[in-house]
Amino acid sequence: MRDPVDVQAVRRHFAFPTLGRIATNNAASTQPPRELVALYQSLAPGYENVHRGQSSASQEMTALFEESYDTIARFVGASGRDGIALYRNTTEAINAVMYSLLTEFREGDNVVTTTMEHNSNYVPWYAMCREILPRLGRRVDYRLARFDPHTGELDLDHLASLIDARTKLVCCTGASNFLGTRTPLRAVRALADASGYLQPTGERRSYLLVDAAQLVPGSFVDVRALDVDYLAFSFHKMLAPFGVGVLYGKPHLLAAALPFLYGGDMIAEGRVFPDRVDYNRLPWKYAAGTPNILGAVVSAQALRLLLDLALSPDRPAYFGTAEPIERSTVRAGMNRVSTWNRQLTGRALDGLGAIDGITIYGPRDPARRTSLVAFNLAGRDPVGVAEALNRAGIESRAGCHCATLAHHALGLTPPASCRLSFYLYNTPDEVDQAVAAVAAVAAGRPAGLDGPRERVAAR
Known part of the structure; x- marks a missing residue:
């Protein structure tokens, strides 16, 4: 089945992939396309x-x-x-x-x-x-x-x-x-x-x-x-x-x-x-x-560019214009973003769910959630997990995510978890690399001695 988003064409609009970054902290902030900086x-x-x-x-x-x-x-x-x-x-x-x-x-x-x-x-x-x-x-x-x-x-x-x-x-x-x-x-x-x-x-x-x-x-x-x-x-x-x-x-x-x-x-x-x-x-x-x-x-132009990236990343139609955007266009573009995010999230849930000692929070059906997965590893401090993932080149976030009440409601001590979150420029391979890094941390193996940044720099 054809992917809803041409992710490689989308990624050409961003600078961060050239640094080997695996940006999976998108629920906090997304990456800016080159066009918006310009x-x-x-x-x-x-x-x-x-x-x-x-x-x-x-x-x-x-x-x-x-x-x-x-x-x-x-x-x-x-x-x-x-x-x-x-x-x-x-x-x-x-x-x-x-x-x-x-x-x-x-x-x-x-x-x-x-x-x-x-x-x-x-x-x-x-x-x-x-x-x-x-x-x-x-x-x-x-x-x-x-x-x-x-x-x-x-x-x-x-x-x-x-x-x-x-x-x-x-x-x-x-x-x-x-x-x-x-x-x-x-x-x-x-x-x-x-x-x-x-x-x-x-x-x-x-x-x-x-x-x-x-x-x-x-x-x-x-x-x-x-x-x-x-x-x-x-x-x-x-x-x-x-x-x-x-x-x-x-x-x-x-x-x-x-x-x-x-x-x-x-x-x-x-x-x-x-x-x-x-x-x-x-x-x-x-x-x-x-x-x-x-x-x-x-910011308004970012909305236009988001629709262009979802619908025709190589042939922008709305960015840089004041052309009225129709509701049908917004629906089509955002449905593509949603479908792609759901595919990435489902892949992450499947991979993370196979890791021993992991607790995943929230619905296990990707259709019932947005494109983020918060988890904890048994016996591991979530901040330490995020730091280990960073050494592997995986950018996550650990803490209460400003959702302090929910962490307390689950009885988490400390009130914290580690979170991966995805957006339309993330790839299935990046999800797999993130899951593999979490698995390595859970197993007590070094997760970041030869991470993505080092491999990119060596090419």
């Missing part, structure tokens, strides 16, 4: 601020900047740029929701989240309930839904038992960055819908916020089909450089809510008075101060 340089001669000048350079840069919002909106299926706010990362985007909704919470309300969450989708709600609102004399509770320790699946019955008529917000991961588990978002949406909570908009249901940092990079996502109220993700996990995260919000919610940050450009032009301040129209109401202009432009 794009930064090409934008420098015409660089100017946006929304703040009458020069041709400023107006041209403003057009590129605003087009980036349109591309992002089309990629996730939003109705338009008025549902998009840009922040530094997923964490800041989730904090933006917390601070925007802060004053809406009423005495006795609650927030429901899960023990599967990245700290970014738990700690802000902990802080709001335990540290911020108590200082304002208001009691709001948070509730944690458990997951099945054997399968890594969210316990939907337990989640349902926690949601009631005082649940203003349900927060969940779209896919766990430790267990890899894909959350059944439609089922969670149905539970949130049934709460009966009376929102300021007159709706009677709980809002749903999805941390999609691990979901969007490798899946076709349609925010309107999922009917999520808020969704957050980061570009540094999908080929772009660091520094830009996305918050999608339903436009009527963003229009009604208070901003997270206040100051320049989020104000309607000339509408600041001693007794009144009028906010800018969407999406600029949520863009206080000078934004990460080049980051936004390059």
Whole structure:
């Protein structure tokens, strides 16, 4: 059967393979294609601020900047740029929701989240309930839904038992960055819908916020089909450089809510008075101060390049253009990425599962998870395992992966695991090399004396 992705053609767009690197820490950050690095340089001669000048350079840069919002909106299926706010990362985007909704919470309300969450989708709600609102004399509770320790699946019955008529917000991961588990978002949406909570908009249901940092990079996502109220993700996990995260919000919610940050450009032009301040129209109401202009432009182009790499890596059609991307194109491209990632993950699960003394966390069916595999080796410290893998040229990650609650829920001491994670530029051979290195570490054999970097250098 033909591979869904021409991986060798894809790899020609990246510099890291020439160094012999086996980049399998993609759940933390992906590698940047050469085109995006060059794009930064090409934008420098015409660089100017946006929304703040009458020069041709400023107006041209403003057009590129605003087009980036349109591309992002089309990629996730939003109705338009008025549902998009840009922040530094997923964490800041989730904090933006917390601070925007802060004053809406009423005495006795609650927030429901899960023990599967990245700290970014738990700690802000902990802080709001335990540290911020108590200082304002208001009691709001948070509730944690458990997951099945054997399968890594969210316990939907337990989640349902926690949601009631005082649940203003349900927060969940779209896919766990430790267990890899894909959350059944439609089922969670149905539970949130049934709460009966009376929102300021007159709706009677709980809002749903999805941390999609691990979901969007490798899946076709349609925010309107999922009917999520808020969704957050980061570009540094999908080929772009660091520094830009996305918050999608339903436009009527963003229009009604208070901003997270206040100051320049989020104000309607000339509408600041001693007794009144009028906010800018969407999406600029949520863009206080000078934004990460080049980051936004390059990140939006990263989405276009990702589709090109998935669909026609030797004949780019969307990168470097403002050509509208159709939903059918996004679906086709991201389905290819998803299929390739699933093949790599299934290969890794099969290989790792044959190693004596290994514990693999999360679903064993690659179709039920994203392209990461976290594990521990009996009697071995996970950090030491990752260091041994690095000597073999395998780039992994060890620690709690900021999924501290889940590690504690499994009783792991220390609360840590080792993780391999894959993306569309990884090859089956790299997966095999990673599995062989883990097997060598588990057996107590040297894993890195003649690793891939040394072999490449010798050629």
